[in-house]
Amino acid sequence: MAEPASAYLQLEENCARLSAISGAVATLHWDSAVIMPQGGNEARAEQLATLGVISHEILTRPEMGALLDEAEARGDTLDSWQRANLREMRNRWRHATAVSPDLVAAHSRATSRCEMIWRTARLENDFAALRPSLEDVVTLTREIAAAKSAAFGIAPYDALLDEYEPGCRTSVIDPLFTELEGFLPDFLQAALERQKAAPPVLRPEGPFDLLVQKDLGLTFMTALGFDFEHGRLDVSHHPFTGGIPDDVRLTTRYESDDFTQSLMGTLHETGHALYEQGLPKRWRSQPVGLARGMALHESQSLLIEMQLSRSADFLSFALPKIRAAFGGSGPAWETDNILRLYQKVEPGFIRVDADEVTYPLHVILRYRLETAMLSGDLPVADLPAAWNSGMRQALGLTPPSDRLGCLQDIHWPGGAIGYFPTYTLGALAAAQIFAAAGRALVDLPAQVRRGEFAPLLAWLRENIHAHGSCRSTDEILHAATGAPLGVAAFKAHLRARYL
Amino acid sequence: MAEPASAYLQLEENCARLSAISGAVATLHWDSAVIMPQGGNEARAEQLATLGVISHEILTRPEMGALLDEAEARGDTLDSWQRANLREMRNRWRHATAVSPDLVAAHSRATSRCEMIWRTARLENDFAALRPSLEDVVTLTREIAAAKSAAFGIAPYDALLDEYEPGCRTSVIDPLFTELEGFLPDFLQAALERQKAAPPVLRPEGPFDLLVQKDLGLTFMTALGFDFEHGRLDVSHHPFTGGIPDDVRLTTRYESDDFTQSLMGTLHETGHALYEQGLPKRWRSQPVGLARGMALHESQSLLIEMQLSRSADFLSFALPKIRAAFGGSGPAWETDNILRLYQKVEPGFIRVDADEVTYPLHVILRYRLETAMLSGDLPVADLPAAWNSGMRQALGLTPPSDRLGCLQDIHWPGGAIGYFPTYTLGALAAAQIFAAAGRALVDLPAQVRRGEFAPLLAWLRENIHAHGSCRSTDEILHAATGAPLGVAAFKAHLRARYL
Numbered sequence: 001m002a003e004p005a006s007a008y009l010q011l012e013e014n015c016a017r018l019s020a021i022s023g024a025v026a027t028l029h030w031d032s033a034v035i036m037p038q039g040g041n042e043a044r045a046e047q048l049a050t051l052g053v054i055s056h057e058i059l060t061r062p063e064m065g066a067l068l069d070e071a072e073a074r075g076d077t078l079d080s081w082q083r084a085n086l087r088e089m090r091n092r093w094r095h096a097t098a099v100s101p102d103l104v105a106a107h108s109r110a111t112s113r114c115e116m117i118w119r120t121a122r123l124e125n126d127f128a129a130l131r132p133s134l135e136d137v138v139t140l141t142r143e144i145a146a147a148k149s150a151a152f153g154i155a156p157y158d159a160l161l162d163e164y165e166p167g168c169r170t171s172v173i174d175p176l177f178t179e180l181e182g183f184l185p186d187f188l189q190a191a192l193e194r195q196k197a198a199p200p201v202l203r204p205e206g207p208f209d210l211l212v213q214k215d216l217g218l219t220f221m222t223a224l225g226f227d228f229e230h231g232r233l234d235v236s237h238h239p240f241t242g243g244i245p246d247d248v249r250l251t252t253r254y255e256s257d258d259f260t261q262s263l264m265g266t267l268h269e270t271g272h273a274l275y276e277q278g279l280p281k282r283w284r285s286q287p288v289g290l291a292r293g294m295a296l297h298e299s300q301s302l303l304i305e306m307q308l309s310r311s312a313d314f315l316s317f318a319l320p321k322i323r324a325a326f327g328g329s330g331p332a333w334e335t336d337n338i339l340r341l342y343q344k345v346e347p348g349f350i351r352v353d354a355d356e357v358t359y360p361l362h363v364i365l366r367y368r369l370e371t372a373m374l375s376g377d378l379p380v381a382d383l384p385a386a387w388n389s390g391m392r393q394a395l396g397l398t399p400p401s402d403r404l405g406c407l408q409d410i411h412w413p414g415g416a417i418g419y420f421p422t423y424t425l426g427a428l429a430a431a432q433i434f435a436a437a438g439r440a441l442v443d444l445p446a447q448v449r450r451g452e453f454a455p456l457l458a459w460l461r462e463n464i465h466a467h468g469s470c471r472s473t474d475e476i477l478h479a480a481t482g483a484p485l486g487v488a489a490f491k492a493h494l495r496a497r498y499l
Numbered sequence: 500m501a502e503p504a505s506a507y508l509q510l511e512e513n514c515a516r517l518s519a520i521s522g523a524v525a526t527l528h529w530d531s532a533v534i535m536p537q538g539g540n541e542a543r544a545e546q547l548a549t550l551g552v553i554s555h556e557i558l559t560r561p562e563m564g565a566l567l568d569e570a571e572a573r574g575d576t577l578d579s580w581q582r583a584n585l586r587e588m589r590n591r592w593r594h595a596t597a598v599s600p601d602l603v604a605a606h607s608r609a610t611s612r613c614e615m616i617w618r619t620a621r622l623e624n625d626f627a628a629l630r631p632s633l634e635d636v637v638t639l640t641r642e643i644a645a646a647k648s649a650a651f652g653i654a655p656y657d658a659l660l661d662e663y664e665p666g667c668r669t670s671v672i673d674p675l676f677t678e679l680e681g682f683l684p685d686f687l688q689a690a691l692e693r694q695k696a697a698p699p700v701l702r703p704e705g706p707f708d709l710l711v712q713k714d715l716g717l718t719f720m721t722a723l724g725f726d727f728e729h730g731r732l733d734v735s736h737h738p739f740t741g742g743i744p745d746d747v748r749l750t751t752r753y754e755s756d757d758f759t760q761s762l763m764g765t766l767h768e769t770g771h772a773l774y775e776q777g778l779p780k781r782w783r784s785q786p787v788g789l790a791r792g793m794a795l796h797e798s799q800s801l802l803i804e805m806q807l808s809r810s811a812d813f814l815s816f817a818l819p820k821i822r823a824a825f826g827g828s829g830p831a832w833e834t835d836n837i838l839r840l841y842q843k844v845e846p847g848f849i850r851v852d853a854d855e856v857t858y859p860l861h862v863i864l865r866y867r868l869e870t871a872m873l874s875g876d877l878p879v880a881d882l883p884a885a886w887n888s889g890m891r892q893a894l895g896l897t898p899p900s901d902r903l904g905c906l907q908d909i910h911w912p913g914g915a916i917g918y919f920p921t922y923t924l925g926a927l928a929a930a931q932i933f934a935a936a937g938r939a940l941v942d943l944p945a946q947v948r949r950g951e952f953a954p955l956l957a958w959l960r961e962n963i964h965a966h967g968s969c970r971s972t973d974e975i976l977h978a979a980t981g982a983p984l985g986v987a988a989f990k991a992h993l994r995a996r997y998l
Contacts, residue, residue: 020549023542024523027530035534039729040746043522043783050519054553230538247539284542 004082005074007067011089012286014058019285021055023244030242030249034234045112056104059096068093081288084470088287091166098151098159099144107140111415118413125403127384130413135380137415138373145374145417157374160418165293165425167472170371172485173421176428177364179487185394187491188357191345191498201340202332206257212325213254217266219321221250224270224304225457227277239265241272241301245284248273259326260341264305271304272297274457278465289468294419296473298426299433300464306356306427307434307493308456310342313448343497347395349404357494360427361394366409366420374417425485429477432489433464436481503581504573506566510588511785513557518784520554522743529741529748533733544611555603558595567592580787583969587786590665597650597658598643606639610914617912624902626883629912634879636914637872644873644916656873659917664792664924666971669870671984672920675927676863678986684893686990687856690844690997700839701831705756711824712753716765718820720749723769723803724956726776738764740771740800744783747772758825759840763804770803771796773956777964788967793918795972797925798932799963805855805926806933806992807955809841812947842996846894848903856993859926860893865908865919873916924984928976931988932963935980 025048032044068090075083114133121130141160148159158169217233231248243249250273252266275291283289291297308314315338323333331337345355351362369386372378378386387406391397399405411419437459438444447455463480477485524547531543567589574582613632620629640659647658657668716732730747742748749772751765774790782788790796807813814837822832830836844854850861868885871877877885886905890896898904910918936958937943946954962979976984 016545017549017553020542020546021553024527024546024550027527027546028523031526031530035731037728037731037746039726040743043519043743043745046515046784047519047523047526050516051523054516054520227538229536232534232536244539244542246542247536285545 004077005071007070007074008078008082008086011064011067011071011086014061014064015085015089015287016285018055018058021051021058025051025055026242026244027247027249030251033236033238033240033242034249034251049108052108056096056101059093060101064093065097081283081470085283085286085288088290088469092287094151095148095163098148100147103140103143103147107137107144107415110136110140111413114413114415115410118407118410122403122407125401125407127402127407130407131380134383134413137413138380138417141415141417142374142376157371157418160374161421162418164416164419165295165422165473166469167474168293168295168421168425173367173425176485176487177360177367177421177424180360180424180490181364183487183491184357184361187494187498188345188347188361191357191494194499195340195345198340199337201344202337203258203341204260204326204328204332204338206259208254208256208259208326210254210256213259213262216259216263216322216325217252220263220267220309220318221270221273223451224267224274224453226250226270226273230277231273233266239269241269241276243276245276245279245289248276259322263322264309264342267309268301268305271301274304274460275300275465278457278461280466280468280470283468288470292467292469292471292473292476294422295425295429296464296476298423299429300460302356302427302430303434303460307430308448311448311497312339313445315339315342316449317451345498347397349391349397349399350408352408356427357498358395360424363420363424365390365394366411369406370412370417370420373412428485428487428490429473431493432477432481432483432485433460435489435492436463503576504570506569506573507577507581507585510563510566510570510585513560513563514584514588514786515784517554517557520550520557524550524554525741525743526746526748529750532735532737532739532741533748533750548607551607555595555600558592559600563592564596580782580969584782584785584787587789587968591786593650594647594662597647599646602639602642602646606636606643606914609635609639610912613912613914614909617906617909621902621906624900624906626901626906629906630879633882633912636912637879637916640914640916641873641875656870656917659873660920661917663915663918664794664921664972665968666973667792667794667920667924672866672924675984675986676859676866676920676923679859679923679989680863682986682990683856683860686993686997687844687846687860690856690993693998694839694844697839698836700843701836702757702840703759703825703827703831703837705758707753707755707758707825709753709755712758712761715758715762715821715824716751719762719766719808719817720769720772722950723766723773723952725749725769725772729776730772732765738768740768740775742775744775744778744788747775758821762821763808763841766808767800767804770800773803773959774799774964777956777960779965779967779969782967787969791966791968791970791972791975793921794924794928795963795975797922798928799959801855801926801929802933802959806929807947810947810996811838812944814838814841815948816950844997846896848890848896848898849907851907855926856997857894859923862919862923864889864893865910868905869911869916869919872911927984927986927989928972930992931976931980931982931984932959934988934991935962 028044028048036044068086071086072090075086078086110133114130114137117130117133121127142156145156145160149156152159152162154162155170161168161170214233221233222228230246231243231250234249234251235253236251237253239252241248241250250269252262252269254262275297279291280289315335319335319338323329345357347358348354351359354362365387368390369378369383373380373383383406384402388399391399391405437456440459441447441455444456447453464476467476471479474484477483527543527547535543567585570585571589574585577585609632613629613636616629616632620626641655644655644659648655651658651661653661654669660667660669713732720732721727729745730742730749733748733750734752735750736752738751740747740749749765749768751761751768753761774796778790779788808817814834818834818837822828844856846857847853850858853861864886867889868877868882871885872879872882882905883901887898890898890904936955939958940946940954943955946952963975966975970978973983976982
C-alpha cells in the first residue's frame with residue numbers, strides 16, 4: 001500500500017493536538033470536581049473556556065475542509081482504521097462547522113448560566129426561577145438543532161442525538177421504547193407482587209468506616225481488571241469516570257451509614273473505566289480510538305453493575321469479602337437478604353436512585369418531554385405539569401415537588417437534549433452483550449463465583465473495547481451478539497432475575 | 500485619560516489567553532507530581548508539549564511585534580500599570596522571538612532527555628553516562644545565550660539570568676558574591692566554634708504520625724495567613740509551590756522519624772505561596788500581575804522559613820503546639836534544644852540540606868562553574884574535578900562521589916543555567932526585607948511570640964506582594980528597605996543569630 005496522502009497525515013497531526021488539549025481539559029475537569037478549592041473556580045472556568053476556543057479554532061481552520069476532501073479523495077492509500085479515522089474526523093468537523101461560532105458561544109454562556117441557576121432553583125424547589133434561563137437554553141439548543149439538521153439533512157432531534165450516539169436516530173429508538181412501554185408496566189407489577197411474597201429486606205447497620213469502604217472498592221476494581229498503573233479512585237460529590245484512557249480517573253462517594261450504594265457506584269464507574277482502558281492503544285490520540293458513543297459506554301457500566309455485580313453469582317464471590325471487611329454478621333448480612341437488597345424494585349421519583357426495572361420508564365418520560373420541547377409542542381412553562389402527569393402514567397406517582405420532579409436532572413439546564421435515551425439504549429445493550437458473553441464463555445457463572453473475571457474482560461476487550469470507534473455501534477453489537485440492538489435480552493434478563 | 504489604544508487591548512486579550520494556558524499547565528504539572536499514576540506519563544508529556552507549542556505560537560505570531568510597536572507608540576493613553584504591563588509583554592516577546600523555534604525545540608528535547616538520563620546517572624553515581632547529553636544541553640544553552648545576547652545587546656550569561664530574574668546582571672551579582680566569599684569562611688569557623696561550646700543537639704524521637712505532622716503544617720499555614728479558599732497542601736517527592744495565585748498548590752513531604760524537616764519545608768513553601776496569593780488581583784491574567792522574579796520569590800520563602808520560623812520568637816509560639824501535637828517531653832523537646840536544632844550549622848555535601856550559613860557557598864560554587872561552562876572555559880568533562888576542588892576550597896570537604904557532588908542538582912540537566920544565583924540573592928533580600936519590616940513594625944517580635952502574623956503579612960502584602968511585576972526588583976527593594984540589594988542585613992542577621 002502507498003504512503004497515506006500527506007493531507008491525511010496533516011489531519012492526524014491536528015487530531016493529535018486536539019487530543020492533547022482534550023486530555024488536558026479532562027484532567028482539569030476532574031481536578032475541579034475532586035481537588036480544586038472553591039476559590040479556583042473563576043480561573044478554572046477561564047482555562048477551560050480558552051482551551052475550548054483553541055480546540056474549536058483548530059477544528060474549524062479554513063484549510064480543514066480542503067484537507068478532508070483531499071484525504072477522502074485519496075482513500076485508496078489508507079487502511080481500514082485510517083479510513084474509519086477519516087470518517088470520524090469528518091463527523092467531528094461537520095458538527096463543529098455546522099453551527100456559527102456566535103451560536104456556540106451564546107449556547108455555552110446560556111448553559112453555564114442556567115446550570116448555575118439550576119443549582120439554587122433545585123435546592124429551593126423554585127421552577128419559576130429556572131424558567132427564563134431554561135427557555136434561553138432550549139431556544140438556543142433548537143437553533144443548533146436546526147442548523148445541524150439543515151447541514152446534515154436529518155431531523156433536528158436526530159442531529160442532537162448524533163453528538164452523543166453517532167448514527168443513532170429516533171427511528172431506531174421509537175420502536176425499542178414503544179416495546180418497553182408495552183412490557184414494563186405489567187412486568188413491574190408482577191415483580192412487585194413477587195417481592196411482596198419474599199421476606200422483608202433488612203439493611204445492614206453501620207457505621208461503615210470510609211477507608212474500609214474504599215479498600216473494598218479497590219479490591220473489586222482490581223479483581224475486575226482495573227489497571228492502577230493507568231488510573232485512580234477518588235471521591236467526588238457526583239461519581240463519574242473522567243481522565244483519559246492512559247490515566248482513567250474514577251470517582252465515587254461514601255456514606256458512613258450505607259456501604260451498598262457506594263460499592264455499586266464504584267462498580268458502575270469501573271465498567272466505564274474498563275472500556276476506556278481497553279480502547280486501542282495504537283489510536284489513543286485519534287478520533288477512531290475514542291469510545292464509540294454514550295450508549296455503548298453506558299452498556300459497559302451497566303454490564304458490570306447490573307448484569308454482573310448485582311447477580312447471585314457475583315455476590316457469592318463478593319459477600320464473604322464484604323462481611324469480613326465490616327465484621328458483619330446476622331440476618332441482614334445473609335446472602336439472600338443482600339441479594340434482595342441489591343435487586344429491590346421500587347417505583348420512586350428520582351432517576352439516579354431507580355432500579356433497573358423502573359429506570360427505563362424515567363428515561364422514556366424524559367425522551368418524550370425533550371422531543372416535545374425541541375419541536376416546540378411543549379413550552380418550557382408547561383414542563384412541570386407535563387412531567388407530573390407523565391410520572392403518574394409511567395409509575396403511578398405524583399412528585400410532591402419539582403425538586404423531586406422536573407428539577408432533578410442537570411441535563412436540560414446544561415443543554416444536553418438528546419442524551420437521556422442513551423441510558424436505556426445502554427441498558428438494552430448491556431443485557432444483550434452479557435447474554436452473548438455467557439454463550440461464548442460457558443463457564444462464566446462459575447468463574448464469577450470464583451472471582452475470575454479475566455475471561456469476561458478478555459471477551460469484552462476483544463468484542464467491544466478494542467474496536468474504539470472503528471465500527472458503528474450497530475456493527476459492534478451485531479458482531480458481538482449476532483443481532484441488532486433489541487429488547488429481547490433485556491426482557492429475558494428481567495424475567496430471569498425478578499420473576 | 501483616553502481609552503487605551505486598541506493595539507494594547509488586543510495584547511491584553513492575547514496575554515489573558517496565554518495566562519489561561521499557563522494556568523492549565525501549572526495544574527497539570529502539579530497533578531503530575533502529586534496525583535498522576537505512572538502510566539499517565541507519556542500522555543501528560545504530550546499535553547504539556549502541545550500547550551507549550553500553542554503558547555509559543557500565540558506569543559510569536561507575526562502581528563505581535565507590530566501590536567507592541569503600536570501600543571508603545573500610544574503609551575500616552577496608558578496608565579502606569581498598563582505601561583508596566585506593556586513593558587513586561589515586550590520582554591516576554593523578546594525572549595520568545597530571540598531564539599529560532601528549531602533551537603527552542605532542540606533545547607527542549609535535549610533537556611528532557613538529559614533530565615531522564617540524570618535520574619539514573621545520579622542514582623548510579625555515573626557521571627560518564629550523563630556527560631554526552633549534558634554536553635548537548637550546555638551546547639544548546641550556549642546557542643540560546645548567544646542568540647539572546649545578540650538580540651538584547653547584553654552578555655550571554657546575563658541573557659540567561661534575565662529569564663529568571665529580569666534585569667539582573669553579573670555586574671550586580673559579582674560584588675555581592677565576592678563580599679560573601681570574603682565574609683562567610685571566617686564567619687563559619689566562628690559559628691562552628693561557638694556551637695561546639697553549646698550543649699549537644701538532641702533529636703526528638705519518633706515515630707511522628709504523618710497526619711499529625713500535616714495538621715501541624717496546616718495550623719501554622721493558617722496562622723501565617725494562607726488562604727485555603729485559594730489553595731491546598733499536598734504531598735510530593737520534592738516539595739514545591741505550584742498552581743496559580745487563585746489556587747496555590749503547595750506540597751511537602753513527611754518522614755515518620757523526623758518532623759523537623761517537613762515542618763520547615765512546609766513553612767518555606769508557605770512563604771512562596773503567600774507571595775502568590777498576595778499578587779494584585781486586578782492583574783491576575785497579565786504579565787504585570789506575575790511575581791517579579793526568582794530572587795524576590797526566594798526572598799519570601801526564606802523570609803518565612805529562615806528569618807521568621809527558625810527564630811527564637813517564632814519557636815516560643817510554635818513549640819507548645821508542636822509538643823502538644825506529638826505529646827513530646829524531656830530534654831530533646833526543650834526550647835533551647837529545638838532552637839539549637841533549627842539553627843545548627845554544619846558544612847555538608849548537599850545544597851538542599853544546607854543551613855543558611857553554608858548555603859551561599861554552595862550557590863557561589865555553582866555560579867562560578869556555570870559561568871565557566873557557558874563561556875567555554877570549563878569543558879563538561881572537567882566538571883567533576885572542578886566541582887570537587889571548589890568544594891574543598893569553599894567548605895573544606897571533598898565529595899566521596901559525584902552523586903554527593905556535581906550530580907546532585909537537576910538544574911543543569913534541565914538547562915537552567917542562570918538560576919542558581921537567585922537562591923542567594925533571595926537570601927540577601929530576605930534578611931534586608933525582614934530587617935525593614937522589623938523597623939516598620941516595632942512590636943514585631945512580641946507579635947511573633949503571640950502568633951500574630953497579620954501585621955507582618957500586611958506589611959509584606961503592601962511592600963512586596965502587591966507590586967507584582969509593576970516595578971523592578973531593585974525598585975521594590977529600594978522602596979521597601981531604603982537601599983539596593985546588599986550583604987549588610989544578611990551579615991547582621993547571621994551575626995545576631997550565630998555569634
